[in-house]
Amino acid sequence: MAKEFTFNPAQQSSNTASKIVAALERLSEAFRVLMWQEAKQHGISSTIQVQLxxxxxxxxxxxxxxxxxxxxxxxxKATISDAVKTLEQKGYLKREVIPNDTRSHSLVLTKQGKSLAAKVEQFAQPMQKTIANIPSAQQAYLLEQLMEIIYDLNCNDVINVQHMCFNCNYYEQKSRGHYCQFVKKNLKAADLRVECPEFLLAEA
Known part of the structure; x- marks a missing residue:
């Protein structure tokens, strides 16, 4: 069996999975470009600082x-600590001691930091507008499929556990689709959450 090369255009022409992977790589590049443009505009030295x-x-x-x-x-932690230190030195955030745990700190944006954060998060608007032009039903289907990919990558230890429905203890896959024990109702694909405040890690 011939070895597969995902980014070989000749292979992509007859391999849908390779084309999807290549498309996702292009989207990740778009996010990097958008974040870097926003970072430079506001004098920030790295894209992780924008994300933080x-x-x-x-x-x-x-x-x-x-x-x-x-x-x-x-x-x-070292990479995060370096980015935090830089933002702290610029006056965008400060550390607050966590009660009953003097070894840990909560990171809090200053007034200046909140103002900057509200500006830099606009990097995602071009992507948001593009997705918004897709019909609602297709958006829901796309969301469901992307979450399946994320969940599978998590199960294969490529990325850490994400606080989304498929990893949650309240989530159930039923014959009629998705169900949430927390709200006690069936969920449509569009109701699924990538980040849920009520998330509880499912038991192994």
């Missing part, structure tokens, strides 16, 4: 730790 600012603007306090951020972004 966006995360800290929206997520709950208990998740704003270096340990959690490293897991969420699939990066080392």
């Amino acid at each position: 600012l966006t995360f800290l603007l929206h997520y709950p306090k208990e998740q704003k730790t270096i340990t959690y951020l490293a897991e969420h972004f699939n990066l080392t």
